[in-house]
Amino acid sequence: MEKRQDIRNLAIIAHVDHGKTTLVDAMLWQSGVFRDNEQVAERVMDSLDLEREKGITIMAKNTAIVYKGVKINIVDTPGHADFGGEVERTLNMVEGVLLLVDATEGPLPQTRFVLGKALALGLPPILVINKIDRPDRRISEVLDETYDLFIDLDATEGQLNFPIIYTNAKAGVALTDPEARGRDLVPLFDTILSAIPAPSYDPEAPLQFLVTTLNHSDYVGRVAVGKIVNGTLRQGREVMLLKADGTSRKASLSAVYTYEGLNRVDRQTAEAGDIAAVAGLDDIFIGDTLGDPADPRPLPAISVEEPTISMVFSVNSSPLAGKDGRYLTSRHIKERLDKELLYNVSLRVEQAENRESYRVSARGELQLAVLVETMRREGFELSISRPRVITREIDGQLCEPMEIATIDIPESFIGIVTEMLSTRRGRMTKMVNNGFGRVRLEFEISSRGLIGFRSQFLTETRGTGVLNALLSGYQPYTGEIAGRPNGVLVSDREGRSVTFAIYHLQPRGTIFVNPGEPVYAGMIVGENSRSEDIWVNITKEKKLTNIRAAGSDEALRLIPPRQFSLEQAMEYIADDELVEVTPSSLRLRKMQNRQR
Numbered sequence: 001m002e003k004r005q006d007i008r009n010l011a012i013i014a015h016v017d018h019g020k021t022t023l024v025d026a027m028l029w030q031s032g033v034f035r036d037n038e039q040v041a042e043r044v045m046d047s048l049d050l051e052r053e054k055g056i057t058i059m060a061k062n063t064a065i066v067y068k069g070v071k072i073n074i075v076d077t078p079g080h081a082d083f084g085g086e087v088e089r090t091l092n093m094v095e096g097v098l099l100l101v102d103a104t105e106g107p108l109p110q111t112r113f114v115l116g117k118a119l120a121l122g123l124p125p126i127l128v129i130n131k132i133d134r135p136d137r138r139i140s141e142v143l144d145e146t147y148d149l150f151i152d153l154d155a156t157e158g159q160l161n162f163p164i165i166y167t168n169a170k171a172g173v174a175l176t177d178p179e180a181r182g183r184d185l186v187p188l189f190d191t192i193l194s195a196i197p198a199p200s201y202d203p204e205a206p207l208q209f210l211v212t213t214l215n216h217s218d219y220v221g222r223v224a225v226g227k228i229v230n231g232t233l234r235q236g237r238e239v240m241l242l243k244a245d246g247t248s249r250k251a252s253l254s255a256v257y258t259y260e261g262l263n264r265v266d267r268q269t270a271e272a273g274d275i276a277a278v279a280g281l282d283d284i285f286i287g288d289t290l291g292d293p294a295d296p297r298p299l300p301a302i303s304v305e306e307p308t309i310s311m312v313f314s315v316n317s318s319p320l321a322g323k324d325g326r327y328l329t330s331r332h333i334k335e336r337l338d339k340e341l342l343y344n345v346s347l348r349v350e351q352a353e354n355r356e357s358y359r360v361s362a363r364g365e366l367q368l369a370v371l372v373e374t375m376r377r378e379g380f381e382l383s384i385s386r387p388r389v390i391t392r393e394i395d396g397q398l399c400e401p402m403e404i405a406t407i408d409i410p411e412s413f414i415g416i417v418t419e420m421l422s423t424r425r426g427r428m429t430k431m432v433n434n435g436f437g438r439v440r441l442e443f444e445i446s447s448r449g450l451i452g453f454r455s456q457f458l459t460e461t462r463g464t465g466v467l468n469a470l471l472s473g474y475q476p477y478t479g480e481i482a483g484r485p486n487g488v489l490v491s492d493r494e495g496r497s498v499t500f501a502i503y504h505l506q507p508r509g510t511i512f513v514n515p516g517e518p519v520y521a522g523m524i525v526g527e528n529s530r531s532e533d534i535w536v537n538i539t540k541e542k543k544l545t546n547i548r549a550a551g552s553d554e555a556l557r558l559i560p561p562r563q564f565s566l567e568q569a570m571e572y573i574a575d576d577e578l579v580e581v582t583p584s585s586l587r588l589r590k591m592q593n594r595q596r
């Protein structure tokens with residue numbers, strides 16, 4: 001075996017929001033990728049619209065910088081648990097990881113998940129304690145908690161000897177001693193060169209390129225990103241495409257790229273050890289190998305965790321369908337989902353019971369919500385059902401996905417939160433008081449029990465609570481969990497909502513619509529304060545019995561309606577309800593348009 005001393009490949013992994021993308025920004029700036037006066041967006045790697053809006057990374061992305069003559073390929077990964085599949089795959093192209101941990105929050109569920117994957121692959125970590133500028137930082141405790149986590153995950157002696165770097169990613173400062181002063185990321189760059197192994201390869205072996213990510217380019221079509229394990233990629237050269245299912249065919253590479261800063265740069269050749277991308281193969285998929293036609297040697301296929309939650313996507317059948325969307329039919333929806341499957345490996349799509357519907361399975365609600373949000377921006381209309389967990393039969397027993405929920409709250413909310421979770425059949429496994437007036441609780445709870453919990457939790461803790469959850473595996477079914485405690489107010493006819501009617505319905509619960517909004521029979525216009533559903537006339541006008549009363553509607557004070565985000569709407573609805581999604585509106589509705 002030989003080593004590419006001029007290359008390092010690493011992935012940055014962490015729990016959501018611990019600062020990965022911000023650190024990549026600083027690394028890009030300090031390695032001279034941008035001109036001094038260049039206008040560059042903050043968290044430049046978060047380039048998708050939804051990533052910028054939500055402030056989170058959704059897709060893993062590649063970049064490369066040069067430091068002391070060594071090319072450092074960096075993969076920025078998402079920290080949100082729903083996109084854990086992205087992280088898992090990208091670990092197949094690197095030789096080490098930067099594990100970021102927030103200096104205040106410490107290791108959280110996703111830290112455990114991503115670190116577990118990295119250690120299992122034998123990747124050496126560099127521990128980066130980030131956000132050391134936070135006034136409430138607690139560096140030594142966080143360090144202890146991180147060591148505990150490594151031990152808990154059965155790290156080897158070698159893996160436990162990780163170097164530690166302290167950073168303020170926002171200011172672009174890295175230190176080997178948290179109390180020292182610093183100006184730049186040099187200590188981090190130097191540690192990367194010394195602690196992350198150079199990629200090794202077999203100079204005698206034929207081409208082996210493992211596909212770990214797919215991108216799309218309007219110019220060249222599908223672009224497959226991965227690591228050149230052995231051999232050389234050459235533009236125009238004939239290669240063997242070895243599919244993960246065992247079939248193979250010859251193909252020719254129309255383009256070969258490597259990374260330089262934020263760009264994918266065209267190359268004649270790319271050599272073993274580097275992270276590269278190829279174009280020209282429209283049927284290439286994640287887990288496939290490109291090999292030498294004279295000596296094809298497939299690499300082990302990549303495994304991705306199975307989906308745990310599913311939701312039915314169907315045609316928008318509401319009376320208001322087709323008003324503002326461009327893509328309405330089940331064929332449109334099917335084609336769009338098929339396209340998504342090409343890039344989104346952790347997703348599954350199957351025909352649902354109804355011919356016009358598809359069951360889409362994913363790793364979590366946010367992953368599904370992101371897909372729906374993307375589709376509506378592209379001009380789709382659809383209706384979606386309440387998310388359901390995917391159960392499995394294990395040894396003849398019905399099992400369901402379980403999660404570890406980590407909750408940070410002010411002490412005063414312990415009672416209410418514990419009660420909410422126990423009615424959802426959660427079991428408290430840990431309680432730590434950090435002494436800042438906040439406590440951290442850990443619960444073991446079914447994924448089913450967590451559906452709809454997040455919004456309730458935020459309301460009850462007045463927005464001060466932080467909830468993180470991580471799938472921990474399958475366990476026997478935990479029993480019935482009561483659904484939404486409240487019934488809904490359902491419009492019994494088509495028309496427009498009217499101030500007068502809303503005013504008189506307000507005392508019954510919480511209204512979801514503004515005056516003047518179109519409504520239809522079966523549309524949910526509010527929440528009942530009691531448990532049953534009531535069908536109401538929200539279009540009722542005041543009878544104009546005398547002149548003075550006319551127009552006095554303005555005097556009726558309305559409480560602002562409750563508005564739902566897509567995720568909140570998905571979590572809110574019951575089994576016999578749907579969310580109607582169009583490019584410009586979200587409406588909740590009953591599946592039936594008549595009271596039964």
Ligand SMILES: Nc1nc2c(ncn2[C@@H]2O[C@H](COP(=O)(O)OP(=O)(O)OP(=O)(O)O)[C@@H](O)[C@H]2O)c(=O)[nH]1
Nearest residue numbers: 016017018019020021022056057079131168169170
């Ligand atoms: N005070 C402080 N804030 C930081 C630091 N690094 C990052 N942040 C902030 O933390 C927030 C999250 O940063 P991101 O870089 O998006 O975190 P991330 O790990 O990429 O998040 P995901 O990709 O969604 O998992 C942003 O508001 C950053 O400005 C730091 O060193 N100090």
Ligand SMILES: [Mg+2]
Nearest residue numbers: 020021056057
């Ligand atoms: Mg990020």
